Amino acid sequence: MSRVRIGLVGAGRIGAAHARTLAERVHGADLVAVADPRPGAAEALAGPLGARGVTTPDAIFGADDVDAVVVAASSTSHSALVVAAAEAGKHVFCEKPAGMSLAEIDAARAATASAGVAFQVGFNRRFARDFREARDAIADGAVGSVRMLRSLTRDPGDGPPDPGAVPPWTIFTQTLIHDFDTLAWLNPGARAVDVLATADALVAPEFRPSGLLDSAVVVIRYDNGAIATAEACFAAAYGYDVRAEVLGSHGMVTAGDGASSSMRLHASAGRLARTTHSDVALLGDAYAAEFDEFVDAVGEGRAPSVTGDDARAAFAVAEACIASMQTGSRVGVDVGVAA
Amino acid sequence: MSRVRIGLVGAGRIGAAHARTLAERVHGADLVAVADPRPGAAEALAGPLGARGVTTPDAIFGADDVDAVVVAASSTSHSALVVAAAEAGKHVFCEKPAGMSLAEIDAARAATASAGVAFQVGFNRRFARDFREARDAIADGAVGSVRMLRSLTRDPGDGPPDPGAVPPWTIFTQTLIHDFDTLAWLNPGARAVDVLATADALVAPEFRPSGLLDSAVVVIRYDNGAIATAEACFAAAYGYDVRAEVLGSHGMVTAGDGASSSMRLHASAGRLARTTHSDVALLGDAYAAEFDEFVDAVGEGRAPSVTGDDARAAFAVAEACIASMQTGSRVGVDVGVAA
Amino acid sequence: MSRVRIGLVGAGRIGAAHARTLAERVHGADLVAVADPRPGAAEALAGPLGARGVTTPDAIFGADDVDAVVVAASSTSHSALVVAAAEAGKHVFCEKPAGMSLAEIDAARAATASAGVAFQVGFNRRFARDFREARDAIADGAVGSVRMLRSLTRDPGDGPPDPGAVPPWTIFTQTLIHDFDTLAWLNPGARAVDVLATADALVAPEFRPSGLLDSAVVVIRYDNGAIATAEACFAAAYGYDVRAEVLGSHGMVTAGDGASSSMRLHASAGRLARTTHSDVALLGDAYAAEFDEFVDAVGEGRAPSVTGDDARAAFAVAEACIASMQTGSRVGVDVGVAA
Amino acid sequence: MSRVRIGLVGAGRIGAAHARTLAERVHGADLVAVADPRPGAAEALAGPLGARGVTTPDAIFGADDVDAVVVAASSTSHSALVVAAAEAGKHVFCEKPAGMSLAEIDAARAATASAGVAFQVGFNRRFARDFREARDAIADGAVGSVRMLRSLTRDPGDGPPDPGAVPPWTIFTQTLIHDFDTLAWLNPGARAVDVLATADALVAPEFRPSGLLDSAVVVIRYDNGAIATAEACFAAAYGYDVRAEVLGSHGMVTAGDGASSSMRLHASAGRLARTTHSDVALLGDAYAAEFDEFVDAVGEGRAPSVTGDDARAAFAVAEACIASMQTGSRVGVDVGVAA
Structure with a gap:
């Protein structure tokens, strides 16, 4: 080849x-x-x-x-x-x-x-080993029918980008977009129905007037009844953090662990698992x-296994979040038509 | 004495x-x-x-x-x-x-x-050792300013009670009431401002007409800007599960681990931590x-360190959740007056 | 009653x-x-x-x-x-x-x-929850035939006692005596055959002339063929540490976790599990x-479920350790007779 | 280049x-x-x-x-x-x-x-991430003076090779050789002084007459006073398992975790971390x-950072183990001369 x-x-x-x-x-x-x-x-x-x-x-x-x-x-x-x-x-x-x-x-x-x-x-995340194993377990029926999901993305403590450098609503379109895709992928065959978004500038309140929000929680409902939470923050002092959790009728799978390795350092304060402050270190594989x-x-x-259809589906959720922020209420997700 | x-x-x-x-x-x-x-x-x-x-x-x-x-x-x-x-x-x-x-x-x-x-x-939960240590760490400033919180309650897999035996909205008034209190306690000095509730009958859809909801997610905003998620489900096949997570400007604390002890059983399928299917086993201490x-x-x-004021504050959040379910929108929390 | x-x-x-x-x-x-x-x-x-x-x-x-x-x-x-x-x-x-x-x-x-x-x-340790669950799993056949065991006792960092205050060989008779009993109990029905002891004054070399040894490893063979390691040290800076590990033909069980609770503090350096520096805190239950x-x-x-026979069996191992230290070679364990 | x-x-x-x-x-x-x-x-x-x-x-x-x-x-x-x-x-x-x-x-x-x-x-193991981080922490002084070490190698449950296919003492020369090197590397600057070996055919007793031992524990003393345990078994039903633990005057480091990823599956029996049954899966990186x-x-x-000198030092420990098995007593390690 x-x-x-x-x-x-x-x-x-x-x-x-x-x-x-x-x-x-x-x-x-x-x-x-x-x-x-x-x-x-x-x-x-x-x-x-x-x-x-x-x-x-x-x-x-x-x-x-x-x-x-x-x-x-x-x-x-x-x-x-x-x-x-x-x-x-x-x-x-x-x-x-x-x-x-x-x-x-x-x-x-x-x-x-x-x-x-x-x-x-x-x-x-579809290619991170723990997330893939989670998806495989779900697809194999290990958790039964999917009911509640959570996906989370936190950047390490460098804080939000300059409002001049990024588009408004970037937390939805560029960060949570990962979670929107992850949640759909971990809820096989389901489609997002509507969203309720809550977000604020908690890390850098001085950027609030510019519309640069750095902390957000989104509740998503799917057509199989499942309810998901997507959460993001631009400043996690402890490191880069991406996690998912899926509760179904038979059990739960979780994925995501910021520890840089299984090495543990035990000193007077306790047992320390070092965390990872770089996406490349955490997600390099x-x-x-x-x-x-x-x-x-x-x-x-x-x-490829991740297509433009997936890109569209995730972005439709992000757009609904923006509308939800603007109206303060639940907003339906544009289900689209075949390209 | x-x-x-x-x-x-x-x-x-x-x-x-x-x-x-x-x-x-x-x-x-x-x-x-x-x-x-x-x-x-x-x-x-x-x-x-x-x-x-x-x-x-x-x-x-x-x-x-x-x-x-x-x-x-x-x-x-x-x-x-x-x-x-x-x-x-x-x-x-x-x-x-x-x-x-x-x-x-x-x-x-x-x-x-x-x-x-x-x-x-x-x-x-205020008296569970891990939750207390989390609260102490927060009160000591270990995580800095509180920004994002999560609290979760899941009952093991016996499913929702009979609709005839419990009042409507029981998931808010009887289950999530724990989480509403836990979140306030882990966000010292803050007061809930408003809520957005999402809930459904996913475990027992046949009880939906009776109004008995068994799965819920609530987003709560506090007057210090913090955003919290409270989540509950009446059927977790893997056991009784209560957890909390608090992200602040300097770090994060987590509490809650359903393992019945630190014993681990390693067999062909992997390393197993047994979970706890009883609240008395998990919360007996x-x-x-x-x-x-x-x-x-x-x-x-x-x-006592937990007072009627705390009971009122948590119930005010539950009442706002019920109103949010009825209106589909964000509902302010009754801040009350001194009794 | x-x-x-x-x-x-x-x-x-x-x-x-x-x-x-x-x-x-x-x-x-x-x-x-x-x-x-x-x-x-x-x-x-x-x-x-x-x-x-x-x-x-x-x-x-x-x-x-x-x-x-x-x-x-x-x-x-x-x-x-x-x-x-x-x-x-x-x-x-x-x-x-x-x-x-x-x-x-x-x-x-x-x-x-x-x-x-x-x-x-x-x-x-027979009454610590994780050790009990380990023993129950072994007795239930979960690990199959027992082959390799390890038991460990470490005191937190206060170091060895004054040689004037304790008898010689105290690491065997007073500390490892716990491990000798634990190992026998986790290897149901087996009896110690012989031992090889290695020990030194690594924490307080100035006490070596007094015969006060503070760090020891003992290899024990049992009449069912199983081989065990017992290890002790009088100074673990990270806290009180008692653990056991049993490998059998079908799997392994482990017990012992010095974390004071399931609370985890995530800060810049990583994710910290606080440890326990007191036996009363670790073993109070x-x-x-x-x-x-x-x-x-x-x-x-x-x-009672722990008898004088158990006391004798553990002490017989300690005595064999002392003889092994004096001769530098493997020493048989006095199997005793019924009292 | x-x-x-x-x-x-x-x-x-x-x-x-x-x-x-x-x-x-x-x-x-x-x-x-x-x-x-x-x-x-x-x-x-x-x-x-x-x-x-x-x-x-x-x-x-x-x-x-x-x-x-x-x-x-x-x-x-x-x-x-x-x-x-x-x-x-x-x-x-x-x-x-x-x-x-x-x-x-x-x-x-x-x-x-x-x-x-x-x-x-x-x-x-010198190139496994967790072991490298452990060594780095030790070299940086994080645990202080090294006192007690443990290194362990277990193959998954396929049992010992045919005695006709491998040389005698293969558990020392081919398996524990890894641990002998790991221990020396985790005890920087120290040199093995003597060994006491205990081994048996516990997995396949029928191979005992052929001299094929499948389970072993070795106690090694180093010229800096440190005492190490090396342990191996040819049949761990739960998977491939390599671990190390180093206790020093200031703390402890541990490395090695057989979990195939951070994915956890929570079902009725508990929370499962899948283990790895292949050295290539565990050690591929x-x-x-x-x-x-x-x-x-x-x-x-x-x-290269691992040299023929390291190969010789590890093999000298293996040879001493064979002599210890033959004599039943402690045997000095050939310290060699420059090649």
């Missing part, structure tokens, strides 16, 4: 992490190019990894030695980049969210479908595994 | 557990009488414990050898029993809730205040500790 | 703890007297607990209002006290070890047998439970 | 696992050839991984496109293969043990030193990391 040649768009924090993962950990992928508009940024990242740096996405989309594109640029550009890549005939892996509106995401879905290329969205899936799907000519 | 002579009203399941705890585990208490209207029930329980059985509460309220009363009868009778006991000059420990409406609870508060007797409500507090308060002539 | 009236001999650290446990936690026991030769010591302890203080054991052995004696004096006096108590017709609970030689222990066994009184030795067993046995006129 | 071209000797179980790890997970390595004498075995393994299969080690040692050799053949051939590879100028990674006697290991050390090639031995170290050392022209 020939290797998949990857072009990466975006050399920021997550782009850099993905570049290293692709170059060093993904059997079956060759990182050949990185694009970033900042002078020298792409080259500085790509060079040591044996790839070339370019300054425009088009230099990747137009390259003959690129089979597939990984989009890790600013969220506001995701949809346009997916569309352009698809139109150039490239397979696309796009970081979440796949767009900043349902319309943008639908455009990305339509373009990739029309071009017949693979389209995968970066819902990394999941990042590699999601790219493995992408590369396998491209190589096998099949759709 | 002389011992406190206790009369117990109610020989049902929890009454029987309390009788044994009072007789066998509470240093400083003497169980002298048990009242229950069912012929022989009180005597059967009281006799082997060295106490006498009677058939009416009045036989306890009027007894000279009773200093204090423990009310463990049906919830609908709690308030009237507290009032009658107080008027008879007895100190009162009342199982939660202290009444089925704010008016009932206010009547109980007024009667006990007027009589100058101690009045404690059975919020047992807390039951003894709450009675120790009551007896100490009576002996020292002081108010 | 009438209550058992207890006289306690010894008002030192463990004596004081036992006095409080007997007075406050043991249903069925009344602490009536405490004896200690130090002026005022017994009275200071006994008075607030509603008992009287005396200065000689004989004042307890000769008292008509004492049914049973708890011996918590210096280990070197244990055997003589047990004999005297038995000769006075009192039931006896004796802290471990029941004597400082097999001859002393046999004397205690003979005296109690001859007097027809109950005789229980303070092997507290076990202390109460072993006295419950003693009181029940006395009340029911039966032998 | 150019990639290191690897030839692998041995296509058995561990050889196959190493081939896949080298081909798929080790950035910086190219697997180019696999040798195995069984017809077709090497080709079947190598082909799908893009490498060639050969039938003799010499076909690898003589190949111009091979920079380094990984030896994963039968233990009895390790030393001769290392010598031959070194004489051919190849860098060598050798599975443990590096030989079946100190003389064999010294020959391997001498040959690789003389040829100036890198020589690493497969002590994989460590296998990749030890090859990363080897490739980095070769690329940087430096000695």
Whole structure:
């Protein structure tokens, strides 16, 4: 099976992490190019990894030695980049969210479908070992009928981004989007019906006037009756924390443990499990595994296991949350139509 | 210090557990009488414990050898029993809730205040070791400013009670009432502002027409900005489960672990921690500790650490939940006035 | 069932703890007297607990209002006290070890047998919930045939006692004696065959010339083929630590967890489980439970579940350890004869 | 930095696992050839991984496109293969043990030193994340002076190998050799002084006459006074289990947790952590990391962090164990001389 040649768009924090993962950990992928508009940024990242740096996405989309594109640029550009890549005939892996509106995401879905290329969205928890084992247990019936779910995302203590740097409602569209997808995936076959969102600027109250909320709880109802809670906060002093819990008629599964390893240090104060303050440390294996899936799907000519439909479903929940924040009441989720 | 002579009203399941705890585990208490209207029930329980059985509460309220009363009868009778006991000059420990409406609870508060007797409500989690350590850590500033909380109560898998046997909205007034108190206690000095309730009959859908809901999630906002989730379900196949989690600006505390002990059994399927299917097994130490507090308060002539004000505050949240269920929207919590 | 009236001999650290446990936690026991030769010591302890203080054991052995004696004096006096108590017709609970030689222990066994009184030795781990659950699992066949065992005792970081205050080989006769009993109990029906002891003064090397060893590992072989390790150290900076592990043909059980509760504090450094630096905190429930067993046995006129035979079997291992230390080689365990 | 071209000797179980790890997970390595004498075995393994299969080690040692050799053949051939590879100028990674006697290991050390090639031995626990964190904590002084250690290796329940297929004393030379190295590494700067070994055929008593022991405990004393226990068993029904525990003057570190992930399944019997029944599942990351170290050392022209000296030190303990088994007494460890 020939290797998949990857072009990466975006050399920021997550782009850099993905570049290293692709170059060093993904059997079956060759990182050949990185694009970033900042002078020298792409080259500085790509060079040591044996790839070339370019300054425009088009230099990747137009390259003959690129089979597939990984989009890790600013969220506001995701949809346009997916569309352009698809139109150039490239397979696309796009970081979440796949767009900043349902319309943008639908455009990305339509373009990739029309071009017949693979389209995968970066819902990394589906590839974390504990979350996968939880999902498998649920799918095997180990918990029976799903009734109550919880999914949680907390960033370590660096606090919320500058309001100038991120779109409003970013806690729903960029953070909780992970939880919305995780909850749907852990509740197989169910569809979100409506949401009730509660959010505030508790970490950085000074950003409240800008609309930058950093702490949120969302209650979601599904068409199988299940009730879920999604929770996020931009400042967890103890580290990066992603967890899920699913209660069914026969039992419960839980996933997520911020301990950096099973090492325990016992000193006068007690027994300490060190936690992880970096998403790359916590989710590094999941990042590699999601790219493995992408590369396998491209190589096998099949759709990846995480699709544009999943991206749309999660974003529809985020949009309903925004409406719920604006109205203060329960809001139905746009169930969409086939792309 | 002389011992406190206790009369117990109610020989049902929890009454029987309390009788044994009072007789066998509470240093400083003497169980002298048990009242229950069912012929022989009180005597059967009281006799082997060295106490006498009677058939009416009045036989306890009027007894000279009773200093204090423990009310463990049906919830609908709690308030009237507290009032009658107080008027008879007895100190009162009342199982939660202290009444089925704010008016009932206010009547109980007024009667006990007027009589100058101690009045404690059975919020047992305040006396569970892990919850107490969590509260102490919070009060000591270990987590900084409280931002996000969660409290959860799940009964083991016997399912919801018969709709004929319990009042409507029992999941709010009788189960989540624990969580409402726990959350307030773990968020020191804060007061609930409003609630959004979501609930359904997922365990026993056949009881939905009767209004008996068995699964619920409530989002509560506090006047210090903190956002809490309270969650309950009447059927957890894996056992009795009470937990809390508090995220603050400096860290997080968690409490609650259903394992029956630190014994672990490692067999082919994995490493098993046995869980606890009985509240008495899980919370037995807390039951003894709450009675120790009551007896100490009576002996020292002081108010117990859990008061009628706490009972009122928790019930006000439950009432707001009922209104939220009826309107589908966010409902303010009655902040009350001093009794 | 009438209550058992207890006289306690010894008002030192463990004596004081036992006095409080007997007075406050043991249903069925009344602490009536405490004896200690130090002026005022017994009275200071006994008075607030509603008992009287005396200065000689004989004042307890000769008292008509004492049914049973708890011996918590210096280990070197244990055997003589047990004999005297038995000769006075009192039931006896004796802290471990029941004597400082097999001859002393046999004397205690003979005296109690001859007097027809109950005789229980303070092997507290048999009454700790997790150890009991482990034993029950083993007895139920959950691990199959027992092959490898480990038992461990570590005191918190206060270090070894003064060599002038304790007998030589105290790590074997007073500390590991617990582990020798625990291992036998967790290997039902088996008998220790021989031992290999390794020990040193690692915590307080300055006491090595006095023969006060503070760190030890013992390998024990049993007549069912099982091989056990017993380990002890007089200084664990992280707290009091008692654990056991049993590997059998079908699985493994483990017991022992120094965490003071299931509360976890998550801060920048990680997730902390507080540990316990006091045996009374860690084993308080076990202390109460072993006295419950003693009181029940006395009340029911039966032998306690931990007998003088168990005391002898554990001490025989300790004696073999001392011989192994002196010879540097494997030493057989005296299997004894019926008392 | 150019990639290191690897030839692998041995296509058995561990050889196959190493081939896949080298081909798929080790950035910086190219697997180019696999040798195995069984017809077709090497080709079947190598082909799908893009490498060639050969039938003799010499076909690898003589190949111009091979920079380094990984030896994963039968233990009895390790030393001769290392010598031959070194004489051919190849860098060598050798599975443990590096030989079946100190003389064999010294020959391997001498040959690789003389040829100036890198020589690493497969002590994989040094590359497991939790063990590394434990070692780092110890090296940073987190536990103070090391006093008591424990290291343990248990294979899942498949039982001991056929006595015809493995050399005698294999539990010491092939299994506990890991623990002997781990203990030395977790006790930085110390050297084993003497050992006392206890072992038996508890899993397969029918192999006792053949000298195949399957269960062992070894007590090791070090020149810094520390006392260690190494324990192994060939049949743990609950899965593959490697653990370590180090007690020092300031605290304790522990490493090793057989749970396959942090997923927990809560059902009626309790909370289950699934265990791992395969060394590749449990130690896969460590296998990749030890090859990363080897490739980095070769690329940087430096000695690997695990050397032939470490191989010798561990084997010297194993040899002392065999002597201890034969004499029944404590045996000094050959401290060796520089190769």
